[in-house]
Amino acid sequence: MFEPVIAPSGTLLGLLQRGRGDGTLHALTAPRDEALTALTHCVLSDPRRDWQVENRSLYYARLYLDLHGGLGAVERHLFDPDDALDTDEARTGLALSVLGHLASYGRRDALVLLRRYAERGANWAWALDELALRDDDAGLRALARPVLARFPADPEGGAALAAAVRDAYEPRPWRLWEDDPREDVRARVRAAREAGSFDRWQRQLRTRGPRPEWSVEAVLDWAQQGLEHGTVLHAPAARCLTAVAQPEDRPRIVAAAADGSDGARCTALRYLADAHDPQALALIEAAAAAPSATVAEAAVASFERMRSVAAVEHARRWAARPDALGAAAARVLALRGAAADSPLVLAALRETVRGQGPDAPTLDVLVDGTARLGITAAAPVLRHVYRETASSHLRGRTARALAATDPCFARSLAVECLWDCEESTREVAARHAETGDARVVERLRRLAADPAEEAEVQTAVRSRIVPEPPGA
Numbered sequence: 001m002f003e004p005v006i007a008p009s010g011t012l013l014g015l016l017q018r019g020r021g022d023g024t025l026h027a028l029t030a031p032r033d034e035a036l037t038a039l040t041h042c043v044l045s046d047p048r049r050d051w052q053v054e055n056r057s058l059y060y061a062r063l064y065l066d067l068h069g070g071l072g073a074v075e076r077h078l079f080d081p082d083d084a085l086d087t088d089e090a091r092t093g094l095a096l097s098v099l100g101h102l103a104s105y106g107r108r109d110a111l112v113l114l115r116r117y118a119e120r121g122a123n124w125a126w127a128l129d130e131l132a133l134r135d136d137d138a139g140l141r142a143l144a145r146p147v148l149a150r151f152p153a154d155p156e157g158g159a160a161l162a163a164a165v166r167d168a169y170e171p172r173p174w175r176l177w178e179d180d181p182r183e184d185v186r187a188r189v190r191a192a193r194e195a196g197s198f199d200r201w202q203r204q205l206r207t208r209g210p211r212p213e214w215s216v217e218a219v220l221d222w223a224q225q226g227l228e229h230g231t232v233l234h235a236p237a238a239r240c241l242t243a244v245a246q247p248e249d250r251p252r253i254v255a256a257a258a259d260g261s262d263g264a265r266c267t268a269l270r271y272l273a274d275a276h277d278p279q280a281l282a283l284i285e286a287a288a289a290a291p292s293a294t295v296a297e298a299a300v301a302s303f304e305r306m307r308s309v310a311a312v313e314h315a316r317r318w319a320a321r322p323d324a325l326g327a328a329a330a331r332v333l334a335l336r337g338a339a340a341d342s343p344l345v346l347a348a349l350r351e352t353v354r355g356q357g358p359d360a361p362t363l364d365v366l367v368d369g370t371a372r373l374g375i376t377a378a379a380p381v382l383r384h385v386y387r388e389t390a391s392s393h394l395r396g397r398t399a400r401a402l403a404a405t406d407p408c409f410a411r412s413l414a415v416e417c418l419w420d421c422e423e424s425t426r427e428v429a430a431r432h433a434e435t436g437d438a439r440v441v442e443r444l445r446r447l448a449a450d451p452a453e454e455a456e457v458q459t460a461v462r463s464r465i466v467p468e469p470p471g472a
Helices: 012-018 021-029 032-044 057-067 072-078 089-104 108-120 124-134 137-141 144-148 155-167 172-178 183-205 216-228 234-244 247-259 262-274 280-288 293-305 309-318 324-336 339-356 363-373 376-388 392-405 413-417 423-432 438-449 455-462
Strands: none
Touching: 012 021, 012 032, 021 032, 021 057, 021 413, 032 057, 032 072, 032 089, 057 089, 072 089, 072 108, 089 108, 089 124, 108 124, 108 144, 124 137, 124 172, 137 172, 144 172, 144 183, 155 183, 172 183, 216 234, 216 247, 216 262, 234 262, 247 262, 247 280, 262 280, 262 293, 280 293, 280 309, 280 324, 293 324, 309 324, 324 339, 324 363, 339 363, 339 376, 363 376, 363 392, 376 392, 392 413, 392 423, 413 423, 423 438, 423 455, 438 455
């Protein structure tokens, strides 16, 4: 999948792609056709870089409702001939999730569209999961035969059906079909569930991982073999060392961390770091300068996992280094440093934004650190990250940091956060936004009454709303 192209943050499309609250506010005041065009573009071309941690579907569904938007473009997208050629979930997943939320709000056209796509579409399993949460029993039973018809009545089709039943995210339709009054439906689904359970049991027996009788040498060899075959096993191998290593094995592990093969060295470094071995920090510093990028990256990652006082003291000495270990040291201070370390954390935050931009992958730790340490001088940088980042997940963490560092947050950005796509961001806003703004009070009441809103947000909202006196 290609990286999404994100429009500038000052445009309506850019705001909607980012899921910012200002996107909704601007869309509601823009010409309706322009707003619907931008909204539909976002739904059909998922703007998220990581759909597993970023939310958009409820945000877009609410805007469809507010704009009274039709679903013709979504329907054409779902049933385009490309659906049979491009079966990647990313092509249709967001659109199906938006339809699911619209169905929960009572949009019958969205429910019908989901049913049709579950019958005919390539990403039918996603549509079925959405229906499992919103459709009634009769609607789901009507889909049994169309879904089962996707699987031929032969051994290969039976295996594929068993895998679909076993891996279903929402099991409700399959459980319903197991008790279907139609014998052909009931028998196939029950057989598939039994086959899936048996396959899971067999896979557990066929594990090729380490055994209790393995030695330290065997674990290190296993890690190296995995690396040679393109599988990174440092973490599980280090856990295995914890189980099999004895005190007399320490010299062998230290030697592996100093000059072993890449797989063994990475494993030994992680094991020693997790054990807070007295030689771990010196070995990490040496490995961070290794010519092997794999070893250097593993050394830095192992250091960031350390929780000892010695690790924090080394971080203070290393934070000024202009390399990956120096950057990691600043992140360690952000997570575990003291107030006196604030200048180092702030310098790292500024340098990261200046050098890598507002979407740098390590910004989340530094942003969290500014909140933990209460670095008020970080507010201007945090506001820049908030406005420009394409990651709604990072923006949410930035909003929490601004709540702790920026005295203007409650009457400025917190207001727009009430319309944000991330529930955690809306929760922060619900706790901090000043209610002197009439929009804030109205929005809080709407969130409190919305059945689709998350419980944490509604709890925060109710803590702010003052009940009206009787007879008012």
